[in-house]
Amino acid sequence: MKIEVNNLTKLYKGKKALDQLSFSLDEPKIYGLLGRNGAGKTTFMQILAGLLLPTSGSLLVDGEAPFDKQRLTESMCLIKEGDNFKKDLKIKNVLTIASMFYPTWDQELARQLLEEFSLQENMKVKGLSKGMESALGIIVGLASKAPITMFDEPYIGLDASARSRFYELLVESYQKEKRTIIFSTHLIDEVSLLFEEVLIFDDGKLIVQEEPDQLRDTCFSISGPASLLEDYISGKWVVHTQRLAGNMTATVIGLDKHEAQANGFQVEGVSMQQLMIYLTSKQGGVKK
Numbered sequence: 451m452k453i454e455v456n457n458l459t460k461l462y463k464g465k466k467a468l469d470q471l472s473f474s475l476d477e478p479k480i481y482g483l484l485g486r487n488g489a490g491k492t493t494f495m496q497i498l499a500g501l502l503l504p505t506s507g508s509l510l511v512d513g514e515a516p517f518d519k520q521r522l523t524e525s526m527c528l529i530k531e532g533d534n535f536k537k538d539l540k541i542k543n544v545l546t547i548a549s550m551f552y553p554t555w556d557q558e559l560a561r562q563l564l565e566e567f568s569l570q571e572n573m574k575v576k577g578l579s580k581g582m583e584s585a586l587g588i589i590v591g592l593a594s595k596a597p598i599t600m601f602d603e604p605y606i607g608l609d610a611s612a613r614s615r616f617y618e619l620l621v622e623s624y625q626k627e628k629r630t631i632i633f634s635t636h637l638i639d640e641v642s643l644l645f646e647e648v649l650i651f652d653d654g655k656l657i658v659q660e661e662p663d664q665l666r667d668t669c670f671s672i673s674g675p676a677s678l679l680e681d682y683i684s685g686k687w688v689v690h691t692q693r694l695a696g697n698m699t700a701t702v703i704g705l706d707k708h709e710a711q712a713n714g715f716q717v718e719g720v721s722m723q724q725l726m727i728y729l730t731s732k733q734g735g736v737k738k
């Protein structure tokens with residue numbers, strides 16, 4: 451399903467949560483949605499899921515706005531970081547309701563995943579630990595097989611090995627049947643290898659939409675004498691600089707690594723987490 455976002459703006463009491471966002475997600479891919487707290491990720495996913503109306507601009511899924519459109523909302527599954535299910539329900543009720551809502555529901559997969567995460571159908575949601583509740587969210591998200599599935603930091607309380615199993619299951623399910631998966635996370639380095647495209651939000655604006663390989667291949671920290679490096683980075687997209695004595699390190703997007711090395715600078719890769727921090731800090735994010 452094609453998602454087209456045009457000048458999408460959402461105000462809460464006059465304050466911009468989303469500020470003239472424009473981009474499109476054309477293909478089924480695993481998209482990483484990144485940004486600091488309050489950048490607007492959840493607001494965007496709620497509008498996409500048809501739960502919120504924008505203040506202005508548009509978000510269209512296959513040409514239609516999703517708010518109040520069952521044909522579209524049944525094609526979308528949003529798993530939030532908590533409170534996804536009514537506390538009084540048993541797990542089996544949660545699964546039954548999901549199976550009635552999603553035409554693409556895979557009951558066999560749901561059963562396998564319950565076993566995988568050691569959950570029993572007769573457990574009540576209110577009796578689940580935080581990690582077990584997150585596991586239930588993940589089960590519903592995966593088994594929904596919704597053409598647009600969104601995970602908004604879905605792993606609260608899950609330990610590292612359960613999270614790692616979740617990432618494996620996500621990839622397995624995606625490889626069997628491609629769909630659009632939008633994954634918002636603060637544990638970027640843990641999942642960044644999964645992403646086929648990364649979107650970075652900052653203050654309600656989109657500042658990066660790129661393939662991770664492209665970022666890895668062109669984003670580096672380079673170091674050398676400050677007097678030489680300053681000249682070399684002039685006109686480049688510098689997202690961070692640090693000086694020590696007469697030396698300087700600059701993190702640059704769109705850098706030709708070999709050319710920088712040939713000029714005598716030391717060049718190192720930058721993790722996606724670090725890049726996101728630089729891009730969304732006060733110093734970074736400005737394309738020169």
Ligand SMILES: Nc1ncnc2c1ncn2[C@@H]1O[C@H](COP(=O)(O)OP(=O)(O)OP(=O)(O)O)[C@@H](O)[C@H]1O
Nearest residue numbers: 462463466467485486487488489490491492493494
């Ligand atoms: N219901 C609401 N009422 C008022 N302001 C809101 C509401 N929901 C979100 N906001 C504000 O909108 C902005 C964007 O919030 P949003 O939850 O979309 O960000 P986020 O990127 O998902 O953050 P986080 O990573 O912390 O989950 C923030 O300034 C937030 O305070």
